Amino acid sequence: MDRHLRKHAWQFLPGGLTAAVITLLVTLGMFQPLEQIAYRQLFQARGTLSWDEDLVLVAIDDTSLKQLGRFPWSRQQYTRLLGVLSAAKPNVVVFDLVWSEPSPDDGQLAQAMLQHGCVVLAQAWDVTGVPLLPVPVLETAAIATGHILKREETDGLVRRVDPQVQGQVALAIAALQSRSLVLSPAPALPSLNQPIWVNWVGKTKRLHQYSFADVIQGKISPQAFQRKIVLVGMTATGLDPLVTPFDRNPPASSVYLHATVIQNLLQQKALRPLDDVRLWLLLILGATGLSGLMSTWSTRQQLVVITGLCSSWGLIGLLLFQANYLLPLAPPIILFASTAAAVALSERLRENWLLRQQVAQIWHRYCQDLVILNGGANHPLIPRRKQQLSQPQDAVLRVAQLAAIAEQFGRSQSAQAAIARTxxxxxxxxxxxxxxxxxxxxxxxxxxxxxxxxxxxxxxxxxxxxxxxxxxxxxxxxxxxxxxxxxxxxxxxxxxxxxxxxxxxxxxxxxxxxxxxxxxxxxxxxxxxxQTEVELQRAKEMAVREAARSAAASRAKSEFLANMSHELRTPLNVILGFTQVMSHDRLLSSEHQQHLAIINRSGQHLLGLINDVLEMSKIEAGRVQLNETSFDLYHLLDDLEAMLQVKAQAKSLTLRFERTSELPQYVIADEGKLRQVLLNLLGNAIKFTQIGQVTLRVGNQPIATIDHESGEPRYTLLFEVEDTGDGIAPEDLERLFQPFVQTEAGRQANEGTGLGLAISRKFINLMGGDIIVCSAIAQGSLFKFSIRAGQAQDVEIPCIHPTQTVVGLAPDQPLYRILIVEDQWENSQFLIKMLTPLGFEIQEARNGQEGFTIWERWQPHLILMDIRMPVMDGYETTRKIRHREQEMTIAWGERGASHATSLAPSSHPAPVSLSSYPWHTTKIIALTASVFEETKVEAAAIGCDDFLRKPIQIKTLLLKLAEHLGIHYVYEAEESEPQKPLGLAEPLAVDQLNIYLAQMPLAWIEQLHQAALRGFDHQILQLIEELSDPQTVLAHTLSHWVHNFQFDEILNLTQHFLE
Structure with a gap:
């Protein structure tokens, strides 16, 4: 206990020392000027009080001096006054005038005083201390006398009045004592042993007062003095001045001091000072305790507490002052502030001492590990500091030691970090x-x-x-x-x-x-x-778990988009799926293959329109996110140029791609969205330009900025797409980027949904830029936009290898069991028709509950799980499967193989041997028609291994199966003819095509030529559909050219007939 006290005694020391110093200064009166200021400010803060109705002043003012002559006056004037006042019958008349010199008129005045019967006279002392008593005849006639001694402090204010001096009571006490003889009950009088602290009422002009001349001339009604205390005194300017908290410039007169004391005694409102020894003892102990508490607080907490404590003390002082109590203000507030300063100083001193001790300990511990020249005192960092700062030698030595240790630690940390990173x-x-x-x-x-x-x-x-x-x-x-x-x-x-x-x-x-x-x-x-597949699965689960879920979505719009996506894409999944199934049938005729190609192409076109609408809806709902990756910007531009060059050449347009030499090659941005924006703008430019050229200019701002979060440089990439087309009308410019709005040229072309530019603008805004357009009729248009991109290192461009058609599973592989959980019979049939011929063992379920039952009994290798189903959806089913697998794994690990075997249903043998434990984990691929990214995140969060969106492409599905199950496929022989796209054959020679084309009407050829000239692939495909069976070879060739943007071949073919 004693050691604990000694350990924490230093915390109370600053407060104790501060309290002792403040007490000494209070004893010496050093805070008296501050207390005087506080005294005056309290009155100003409190405001004025009302004067007592029983107190009236008869003022010897400047008006009276003008009318009655210079002062002092003859005793006859006061005799006349008493005559007037006697008729009014006041309780007592108090003269704040000293009549120590005899006068021939004293007898008459004495007679008037005796006639009134209740007159109080004043007594004073001269500068030598000789009493100035009223003349005997007047003193005998007066009922009482009282002293008018006032003690002014250094600021000119009178704060206290002595109730008794040399046996003579104060004038106010004498007045109230006389009043008590004629009126009861009388107010309690103060002790004669304690000074009376003056509680100034307010402005002196608010006191009920009348001019001396007006009173003796009968101008004042006697009712004004009836049954009241009448005080007679001097108020003329320059005579007997007195400063009060409310009257400083000009000052009041001393008679108001006695009026104030009479008011205080009448209403029992004299100030009662709270200056007891117990208060100061409490403050001293409080300062000591406050010191101990503040040593445990932060600097901010200390400032808040001290500010609040000082403010609270001032507020308490004001509230007590309202109740006529005078609380010391300046010393306690200075005590609190000084205690806080002392605590802060002691903490800094202690921290400095602890720091010196710590430096010494660290130096002692690590000095032998340092690799420096000539010891710590001559460290290379020290000479500069010696020149700049004049420090004690010991301080310089400590700095040298600390600098040397820091340098060694820096080297060690750098080496340690480099090793650890490798x-x-x-x-x-x-x-x-x-x-x-x-x-x-x-x-x-x-x-x-x-x-x-x-x-x-x-x-x-x-x-x-x-x-x-x-x-x-x-x-x-x-x-x-x-x-x-x-x-x-x-x-x-x-x-x-x-x-x-x-x-x-x-x-x-x-x-x-x-x-x-x-x-x-x-x-x-x-x-x-x-196993390799286990490692891949682990990486995917970690990636899915770390995906962030968007929180800014609108719930109603989210549900609407989810339903729209499901309702629109689910039928397309069946349509496009079965076209893929049927296209693998080698017994189909070429005509049927062509019909399938038309269905597939129309479905893909419809899917693109649906995707545009859903993409716009996602943007409006705030559900689109950036997917920034590192990519080769030069490669992207070259790829776009090669893709669009054919389409431009088909319309005899010049397509130019220009980029500045400062353009960075490798950047970090959303490549997919940038590609979509450029394709849209360049595609529109080519579509609506008939003669001339289309130009893409790419550059960047010369100065890169630094990202505040990553610290990496960021570029502002600038893009311009300029064409020499017909231009855009001013009225169309205003609504160019509005969704579902087309310009006049777009309506004439009868293509598109009016969403391309709206989506492009949203994507550009998402990438940190904006787009503007300038256009003039018959001159062309210029689209300018910018995006923000980061700096990337060299990136590898993935090679795209040609895919082969899968015809079955490779030999020497297990019989893979695949469970399809899908509520739509059409969707499950498409998958069954595709997977069963390849050698997979398939079972299907119509809802999650049925799927969970089959999983427990059959233990499939992989489940194709639809997310939206009745009874039990895919989310809940996946959770149950993963939970059951976890129970099996834990049981196997803790209780052994025998207990794990018992967990499996006894009526069905487990399809997986016990040697494969920990428990066999079924791969689950989620199937959904939703377009939202969070759907993929949610699927991964519940335990799905992968994710596929409808419509499902069979090649993509087979790749996913191979990825998760390690499956090897058998492909078509390389020497055999590769499968063509749906419904397409090798193009024929021009001479052969001329034979077929000559059979068509000239109007049909003219329409084909104009569509190819404008690059309208959709219109060309509609014309191809009009061909009959004999023209199948022509249809195949024309379709091949359209799909490869070879519009120039169509123009060359039709030009001969039009000439």
Whole structure:
């Protein structure tokens, strides 16, 4: 207990010393000027009070002096006054005048005083202390006398009145004592041993007062003085002045002092000072306690508390003043502020002392590890500082030591960080409390921690159980290393090693050298020893779990879009799916193949229109997100130029791509959205330009900016698309970017939905830029836009290999079981028709409940799970499957293979051998018609391994199956003729085509020529559909040219007939 007190005694020392100093200064009166200011300010803050109705002043004012002559007056004037007042019958008449010199008229005045019977006279002292008493005849006639001594302080104010001086009571007390003889009950009079603290009422002009001349001339009604205390005194300018808190310039007169004291005694409102010794003892103890409390607070808390305490004390003082109590203000407030300053100073001194001690300890611990020249005192950093600052030699030495240690630590940290980054293992170090102070990137990634976070919450229970963690800590404290092998995290496997960590001791005490200071965590990824598909699955689950879910969606619009997407894309899934199934039938005639091609092409066109509408709806709902990646901008531009060059040449247009030399080649941006914007703008330019050229200019601002978050440079890429077309009318410019709105040229072309430019503008805004358009009729249009892009390193351009048609499964593979959970019979039939001929074993379910039952009995390798189903949807079904798998895995790991076997239904043998445990995990691919990205995130969050949107492309599905199950396929022989796109054949020679084309009407050929001239592929395909069976070969060739944008071939073919 004593040691605890000694340890914390320093916290109370600043407050105690401050209280002692303030007490001494109060005793010496050093705060008197501040208290005088506070006294005056309290009156100003309180405001004025009302004067007592029983108090009246007869003022010897400037008007009276003008009418009655210079002062002093003859006693006859006062005799006349008493005559007037006697008729009014006041309670008492008090003269604030000293009549110490005899006068022939004293007898008459005495007679008037005796006639009134209740007159009080004043007594004073001269500068030598000789009493100035009323002449005997007047003193005998008066009922009482009272002193009018006033004690002015240094600021000119009178704060206290002595109730008794040399046995003579104050004039106010004498007046009230006389009043008590004629009126009861009388107010309680103050003790004669304590001074009367004056409670100034307010402005003196508010006192009921009348001019002396007006009174004796009968101008004032006697009712004004009846049964009241009448005070007679001097108020003329320059005679007997007195300063009050309310009357300083000009000052009032001394008679108002006695009027104020009479008012205070009448209403019992004299100030009562709270200046007791107990108050100061309480303040001293409070300051000491406040010092102890403030030492535990932050600087901000200290400022808030001290400000509040000082303000509260001032407010309490004002409230008490309203209740006629006078509380000391300046000393306590200075005491509080000084205590705070003393605490802050003591903390800084203590911190400085602790810092010096710490520097000395660190130097003692690490000085022998330093690699410096000529010792710490001659460190290279010190000479400059000696020239700049004049410091004590000891301080310079400490700075030198600290600088040397810091430099060594910097070198060590750089080397340590470089080594840690190159390691293929996770490495981190913590203190005894588990707080991480070092962590390399791999450990931060695997354990999801960073420097400063706690390791305990990351390891338990995710990596180790609470029991394993406690056992490991006991082993570490004993100095033993601990290793945990085969820790599974999703699809990754790790070895975790905990090593005890002991720092070099500050002292050379041997007992201290064996004490544990922390521990080192070594985490090694052993997933390479596991199956390749398990590693891929683990990576995908981690990627899906880290995906963020959009929070800015409108609920109503989200549900609408989800329903629209499902209702529109689900039928298309059946249409396009069965066209793919039928296209694999080699027994179909070429005509039927052509019909399938038309259906497929129309479906794809409809899908594109639906996607545009849904994309616009996603934009309006705020559901579109950036997908920034690193890509080769030059390659993107070259790809677009090659794609669009054919279409431009078909219309005899010149397509030019220009880029500045400063344009960065590798950038970070949303490549897909940028490609869509450029395709839309360039496609429109080619579509609506008949003669001339279309130009794309790409550049960037010369100065890159630095991103505040990543610290990487950011570019502003500038794009211009200019054409020499017909231009856009001014009235169309205003609504050019409105959804579902087309210009006059677009309406004439009868193509599109009017969404392309609206979507493009939204994408540009999302990428941090904006788009503007300038156009003139018959001159062309210029579209300008900019986007923000980051700097990227060299990126590899993936090679696109030609795909082959899958005809079956490779030999020596298991019989793969695939469960299709789909409520729509048409959709499931499409999948069954595609997968069964390839060698898969298929079962189907109409809802999630049925699918879960089949999964438990059949244990398929993979499930194609529809998300929206009746009874039980795909989300709930997937959760149940994953939960059941987890139960099986835990049971196998904790209780052995026998108990895990018992978990499987007894009536159906498990399709997977026990040697494959931990429990067989079924791959699940979610199927949905939703266009929202969060649908994919939600599917991954519940445990789906992958995600496919409807309409489902069979090639994409087969690739997913191979990816997740490790399947190998058998393809068509390479030497055999590759399968053509639906309904297409090799183009014939021109001479052969002329024979077929000659059979068509000239009007049909003219329409074909004009459509090819304008690049209207949709109109050309409609014309091809009009061809009859004999022209099938011509239809195949024309379709091939349209799909490859070879409009020039069509123009060359039709030009001969038109000439």
């Amino acid at each position: 390691l293929s293992v996770g490495l981190l170090a913590t203190d005894l409390h588990g707080v991480i102070w070092f962590c390399n990137p791999l450990a931060s990634q695997w354990l999801q921690v960073q420097v400063g976070s706690s390791l305990n919450g990351s390891l338990v229970p995710r990596w180790l159980s609470e029991e394993q963690w406690q056992i490991s800590l006991e082993s570490l404290r004993a100095g033993d290393a601990v290793k945990h092998s085969n820790l599974r995290q999703g699809e990754q496997w790790f070895d975790l090693v905990l090593q005890p960590l002991v720092y070099r001791p500050v002292s050379e005490d041997a007992s201290r050298s064996c004490q544990l200071d922390g521990f080192l965590v070594w985490l090694e990824d052993t997933t390479e020893h596991k």
